[in-house]
Amino acid sequence: MTGPAKRVVVLGSGGAGLTAAIAAHDAGAQVSVYEKHGQIGGTTAWSGGMVWIPGNPHEAGLDVEDSREKALTYLMGLSHDMIPRDMAEAFLDAGPAMIRHLEANGPVQFRPIPDFPDYHAEHPGGMPRGGRSLDCPLYPFEELGEWRDRVTRSPYYPDPRYSIFDTPLGQARPEPVAEAELERRAQQDERGSGQALIGRLLRACLDRGIEPVTSARALRLVTEDGAVRGVMVEIGGHESSIAADAVILATGGFEWDDELKRAFLRGPMTHPVSIQTNTGDGLRMAMRIGAQLGNMREAWWMPVHEVPREDVSTGVVLVAGSRALPRSIMINRKGRRFVNEAANYNAFGAAFHEHDVSAFDYANLPCWLVFDQGYIDQYGFGMMGGVPGEPPPQWVMRADGLAELAQRLGLPRGALEQTVERWNGMVAGGRDEDFARGEAAHDIWWGDPDHRGSVSATLGPLEHGPYYAIEIKSGALGTKGGPKTDRNARVLNVDGAPIDGLYAAGNVMASAMGMTYGGPGGTIAPGMVFGFVAGRHAAGDPFFVEAAA
Numbered sequence: 001m002t003g004p005a006k007r008v009v010v011l012g013s014g015g016a017g018l019t020a021a022i023a024a025h026d027a028g029a030q031v032s033v034y035e036k037h038g039q040i041g042g043t044t045a046w047s048g049g050m051v052w053i054p055g056n057p058h059e060a061g062l063d064v065e066d067s068r069e070k071a072l073t074y075l076m077g078l079s080h081d082m083i084p085r086d087m088a089e090a091f092l093d094a095g096p097a098m099i100r101h102l103e104a105n106g107p108v109q110f111r112p113i114p115d116f117p118d119y120h121a122e123h124p125g126g127m128p129r130g131g132r133s134l135d136c137p138l139y140p141f142e143e144l145g146e147w148r149d150r151v152t153r154s155p156y157y158p159d160p161r162y163s164i165f166d167t168p169l170g171q172a173r174p175e176p177v178a179e180a181e182l183e184r185r186a187q188q189d190e191r192g193s194g195q196a197l198i199g200r201l202l203r204a205c206l207d208r209g210i211e212p213v214t215s216a217r218a219l220r221l222v223t224e225d226g227a228v229r230g231v232m233v234e235i236g237g238h239e240s241s242i243a244a245d246a247v248i249l250a251t252g253g254f255e256w257d258d259e260l261k262r263a264f265l266r267g268p269m270t271h272p273v274s275i276q277t278n279t280g281d282g283l284r285m286a287m288r289i290g291a292q293l294g295n296m297r298e299a300w301w302m303p304v305h306e307v308p309r310e311d312v313s314t315g316v317v318l319v320a321g322s323r324a325l326p327r328s329i330m331i332n333r334k335g336r337r338f339v340n341e342a343a344n345y346n347a348f349g350a351a352f353h354e355h356d357v358s359a360f361d362y363a364n365l366p367c368w369l370v371f372d373q374g375y376i377d378q379y380g381f382g383m384m385g386g387v388p389g390e391p392p393p394q395w396v397m398r399a400d401g402l403a404e405l406a407q408r409l410g411l412p413r414g415a416l417e418q419t420v421e422r423w424n425g426m427v428a429g430g431r432d433e434d435f436a437r438g439e440a441a442h443d444i445w446w447g448d449p450d451h452r453g454s455v456s457a458t459l460g461p462l463e464h465g466p467y468y469a470i471e472i473k474s475g476a477l478g479t480k481g482g483p484k485t486d487r488n489a490r491v492l493n494v495d496g497a498p499i500d501g502l503y504a505a506g507n508v509m510a511s512a513m514g515m516t517y518g519g520p521g522g523t524i525a526p527g528m529v530f531g532f533v534a535g536r537h538a539a540g541d542p543f544f545v546e547a548a549a
């Protein structure tokens, strides 16, 4: 690369933004990062921190077989005509390179999560025994020095000292973490999951002299002759014009903006669980200058349950593994099951969007998770990490018998009893004939870890009162539509040509994943990968070199 260093401005400090900043710097740019929130990390810092990279260098140490072709078959098979092939190829080609670059150039290290299956492992190219998912080892936040308290803490994982390997998702029977070890982690402020990922990415930025500016909200792009040459940022109530050769949008989705959700999403999504500063600012900035949009109807769907804010500050908990446990089913207002309850949370979103044509209403909203006392005795109130046998919180609906529970839920007389009878019969026969629950590697991985590998991990009767019900709402980890890009993450205009100086990565961009969530880590991964290629291209050292026209 020749000529003066490019000035690259990154907007947003989640996984996509910080990776873009590192890549741009390492390719020779002078980089600055602006973050709207008062703290660093976005939803990425609140997350499990897993990253799904097919063909990643850590697969070599596992007893699995993967290849670019296999992963491409997998993604294209799940496309439903929503995944542009060149974008899927770009994700697969740049993913392993992104991991190698970060690991070779600083504190961002990954380790494989063996055996964690892909979310559609039975599809051609799927990996029932995992291999594609990675996470970061615990990271001592004391290494961040004065930045240690500037990373946003997750309301969903209030004790950051744990990683995926300390939970049954990482390994079926994790050793309980000893008190002394937890104390050691506390002393060094060692954090796992999304905190580890953002802590490491932030350290890598600081080591490069990139200090993100917080409470700095980007408002508008500055253009010259159609090219983006800067951005207006509001800091401390004042608007400043920041000059740049390139701007990388990494501002997350539009899940916290009702108008944008109404305009674009394919169905109801009332309960986002991401950071509240993700209000579609990047989308609006790109629309204002004529960007082409893509994948607008989609989100990373997630069933959730409302809880009092005293219990969880966001007022919601994610209902992921707790749906897959035996002795529970989900029912709609007809008192009928309507879905494989153990299906992956993203695919599950479609069940909330199903329309009853005659009633002209959503068929499965409202809906409830119903479970029995046996569930509580064995697993506790799982949504909130309950202790087995401990009664669920007061606000959970409870009734001694099914008829009483049905009456309180306003269900047609006899419907719930019939549904439970049919369910118990199918459980006794070892097969869910209605919705194939338990037939996918995913279902039995997320179910009871003591029965991992068999349908008993997720099939179990409801037979002991009292019975319980909680309402499940349509939520999302974030939206995934936005400005369409090429494989170098350059934003395209409505006529399909790149807008000079504008890039997008992460949930702000038209996702290369279409409707799909490939496996554990399937959202952060494309964000980081396209952040990596955006940073490289913006700095003048493209990862994908286009043939001369």
Ligand SMILES: Cc1cc2nc3c(=O)[nH]c(=O)nc-3n(C[C@H](O)[C@H](O)[C@H](O)COP(=O)(O)OP(=O)(O)OC[C@H]3O[C@@H](n4cnc5c(N)ncnc54)[C@H](O)[C@@H]3O)c2cc1C
Residues within 6 Å of the ligand: 011, 012, 013, 014, 015, 016, 017, 034, 035, 036, 037, 040, 041, 042, 043, 044, 045, 046, 047, 048, 049, 050, 051, 052, 156, 216, 217, 218, 219, 250, 251, 252, 253, 273, 274, 275, 277, 278, 279, 281, 282, 300, 318, 477, 478, 505, 506, 507, 508, 520, 521, 522, 523, 524, 525, 527
């Ligand atoms: C509990 C939980 C667990 C999850 N676990 C996983 C997991 O293990 N693996 C996985 O792949 N996904 C997971 N997800 C989803 C994942 O966290 C997100 O999809 C991903 O982090 C989005 O990354 P991003 O960089 O695009 O956005 P974010 O990380 O949300 O970052 C966007 C940033 O942009 C900032 N911003 C917004 N507007 C502006 C503006 N105008 N100017 C400047 N800055 C702005 C925001 O404040 C925010 O900090 C999880 C989500 C949750 C809630």
